[in-house]
Each structure stands twice: as C-alpha cells, then as structure tokens.
Amino acid sequence: MRIVFAGSPAAAVPSLEALAPHHEVAAVVTRAASPQGRRRTLTPTPVAAAAERLGLPVIEADRLDAAATDRIAALEPELAVVVAYGGLVREPLLSAPAHGWINLHFSLLPAYRGAAPVQRALMDGRTTTGVSVFRLVPELDAGPVVRMREAPVPEGATAGELLASLAELGAEELVAAVAAIADGTARFVEQEGAPSLAPKLALADGALDLALPAPEVLARWRGTTPEPGAHAELEGGERLKVLRLARSGAAPLPAGHAAIAGRAAVVGTGSAPLELVEVQPAGKRPMAGADWLRGRGGTATLLVGGAAPADRAAGAEASA
Structure with missing residues (x-):
C-alpha cells in the first residue's frame, strides 16, 4: 500500500522499520x-533519524495544520499510520487517505486512552497490558479496533523498558493490520466497556510519597521512570532523583528515614523499606545510593507526602 507514517519517539521506530520493506x-x-542535552544540540526525532537511514522523505511538523495537511493530502496516500506522533489528527486530514488513519496504541483499549498508557498502567500496579491497533476518529482513542494483543508486565519493568517491549510487539500487530486492510480482510470492531484515561504525566507525578506502602511507592517509581523522573525531597527542599529503586529485606525504618543497611542505602516507607540503588542529587552526577548516603554521614530524611493522584478526567491528550 501507499502509506504515510506519522511518529516521533523511539517507540515508533520499530513500526516504521517493520512497514517500510513491505509498503x-x-x-x-x-x-x-x-x-x-546540556549543550542544547538541535537533534532530529528518533523517527526522523530512522527515516533518513531508510531513505524515506520526511515532513517535519509540530502540528498537523493546514500546511501539513496540504502536503500530506498531495501525496494521495491509501492509508496513514500513526504511532506516538505527538499531535492531533483532525478533519479534513482525517479523511484524506482512502482507508483513513490507523493508530498503534500501547494499551488494551478502551483502557488507558490518552498520552501515557504505559506509565499509568504501571502506576496502577497492573500486571497485564497490551497493544491495540484502531482507526482514528475525532474522539480520543475511541475508534474501532482491528488488532489487539495482550502481554504480561515483566516483573520490575520500568515504563521505559515496558514501552520498548510493547513497541516491538505492536510493530508486529501493525504490520498484520496493514496487510489485512490491503487485502480486504480487515475487520474493525467497536470498543467495549467503560474507558479509562491516561493523561500525560507532569513532573509532579514523579514525586514519591514514602508514607505509602512499599508496593505503591515502587509502582509509582516504575511508572515515572525514566520520564518525567521519580524523585523525593530532602529536608531543606533539595530534590533527589531516584534512578533505581528495589525491594529490600532490611529491618523496618520510619517512613522517609534513609540509613545504611549492610552495603546498601535503604529508606523507610509506609510498610517495608526499599533500597535506593542509584540516585542523583541536585547538580551532581548519578551515583550509587550507598555512596550518596555515606557522603551525608550515613543518614538522611526524605519528606513524605508526594504528589496527589492526577485527575484522570481532566487534561487528557490525544495519543496520536
């Protein structure tokens, strides 16, 4: 098929690489x-870099405005495919391709409609997730589904790690969906069940509330790593980035109290302690949690009471 592909981050690259040889x-x-980066070097998106490697023409557009619409429509695509582009597709562009637009989404729709399905699923402690390929409609992530595949959430996986694995899985489903559309066997089924929303994360979503039980603290850390980044606040207001966090068998500690246990730095939560495996103090490089804590005399107090849960009914952004 003659297609237009829209995407931006690394999670979209496997789909582009899978489709390009066949269409x-x-x-x-x-x-x-x-x-x-620190030097603020002008850098193309991972998808732009992949397109250059594949010898494909690129249209750079932060919004699919009238100018972008005209350029895409002039190509007369049979189908448009979008994977995490980062913007809305509206009419008349939505109807420009003969077969419309299909979207790879990293959840089992209608669960977690929105910009951060993987992150929100981990923050909620989900053990199962998946991918969906659906037709874009004006309503957020509400179109009929043509392919869906369930996948277990690996033990301890962060949002970055889970998204990378779902990107590979989703590329397979996307290739199958495009093939079915091309040969006329595609069957689109309306979504069933009550939808849930997964709005884009803000920096405040990465705040760890150490008064919560350890599994909940770990779930928020996993869901906000690497973006927007998990963190805790020290007495005095200094922010400590928590790059790696793990379960610990150390003796109980008061919530927020960090201490050395054997060779590890551990911090108390509302239940069991957790190990601060790797941290990054403000203005410094990442370091082992134990090295950081020893540099502070072997103890520290992290404030409890992180960010309140985001309102799922507000601020949702399109996942396209």
Missing part, C-alpha cells in the same frame, strides 16, 4: 528537531 512509504511525518 510504499510516501512520507514520514514527525515533529521538528529540538534542542537536546
């Missing part, structure tokens, strides 16, 4: 290059 990719639509 005519008329263009790859991605967000514009942006400053990255």
Whole structure:
C-alpha cells in the first residue's frame, strides 16, 4: 500500500522499520528537531533519524495544520499510520487517505486512552497490558479496533523498558493490520466497556510519597521512570532523583528515614523499606545510593507526602 507514517519517539521506530520493506512509504511525518542535552544540540526525532537511514522523505511538523495537511493530502496516500506522533489528527486530514488513519496504541483499549498508557498502567500496579491497533476518529482513542494483543508486565519493568517491549510487539500487530486492510480482510470492531484515561504525566507525578506502602511507592517509581523522573525531597527542599529503586529485606525504618543497611542505602516507607540503588542529587552526577548516603554521614530524611493522584478526567491528550 501507499502509506504515510506519522511518529516521533523511539517507540515508533520499530513500526516504521517493520512497514517500510513491505509498503510504499510516501512520507514520514514527525515533529521538528529540538534542542537536546546540556549543550542544547538541535537533534532530529528518533523517527526522523530512522527515516533518513531508510531513505524515506520526511515532513517535519509540530502540528498537523493546514500546511501539513496540504502536503500530506498531495501525496494521495491509501492509508496513514500513526504511532506516538505527538499531535492531533483532525478533519479534513482525517479523511484524506482512502482507508483513513490507523493508530498503534500501547494499551488494551478502551483502557488507558490518552498520552501515557504505559506509565499509568504501571502506576496502577497492573500486571497485564497490551497493544491495540484502531482507526482514528475525532474522539480520543475511541475508534474501532482491528488488532489487539495482550502481554504480561515483566516483573520490575520500568515504563521505559515496558514501552520498548510493547513497541516491538505492536510493530508486529501493525504490520498484520496493514496487510489485512490491503487485502480486504480487515475487520474493525467497536470498543467495549467503560474507558479509562491516561493523561500525560507532569513532573509532579514523579514525586514519591514514602508514607505509602512499599508496593505503591515502587509502582509509582516504575511508572515515572525514566520520564518525567521519580524523585523525593530532602529536608531543606533539595530534590533527589531516584534512578533505581528495589525491594529490600532490611529491618523496618520510619517512613522517609534513609540509613545504611549492610552495603546498601535503604529508606523507610509506609510498610517495608526499599533500597535506593542509584540516585542523583541536585547538580551532581548519578551515583550509587550507598555512596550518596555515606557522603551525608550515613543518614538522611526524605519528606513524605508526594504528589496527589492526577485527575484522570481532566487534561487528557490525544495519543496520536
């Protein structure tokens, strides 16, 4: 098929690489290059870099406005495919391809509609997730589904790790969906059940409330790692990034109290202690939690009472 592919982050690259050998990719639509790193070097999106490797034409657009719509429509695609592009697809662009737009979404719809399905599922302590390929409609992630596949959540996986594995799984389902559309066997089924929302995470969502039981603290850490980043606040207001957190068999500690236990740095929660495996103090490089704590005399107090749960009914952003 003659397709247009829209995507931006690394999670979209496996889908582009899987589709390109089998179809005519008329263009790859991605967000514009942006400053990255401490030196703020202008860097193309991972999808743009993949398109260049594959020799595919690129349309850089932060919004699918009238100009982008005209450029895409002029290509006369039979189908448009979107994977985490980072913007809304509206009419008349939505109806421009003969077969419309299909979207790879990283949840079992209608669960976790929105921009952060993987993160929110981990924060909720889910042990099962999956991917869905559906047709875009004006309502957020509400279109009929053509492919769906369930997957277990690996023990201890962070949002970054889980998203990487779902990206590979989703690429397989996307290839199958496009093949079915091409040969006329695709069957789209309306979503069933009550939807839940997964709005984009803010920095405050990464705040760890150490007054909660250890499993809940771990769930929030997993869901906010690597983005927007899990953190706790020290007495005095200094923010401590928590890069790696793990279960611990250490003796109980008061919630928020950090101490050395054997060779490890552990911190108390509302139930069992957790190990601060790797941390990053403000203005410093990442380091082993035990090294950080020994540098403070072997003890520290982290404030309890992290961010309140986000309102799932507000602030949801389209997952396209």
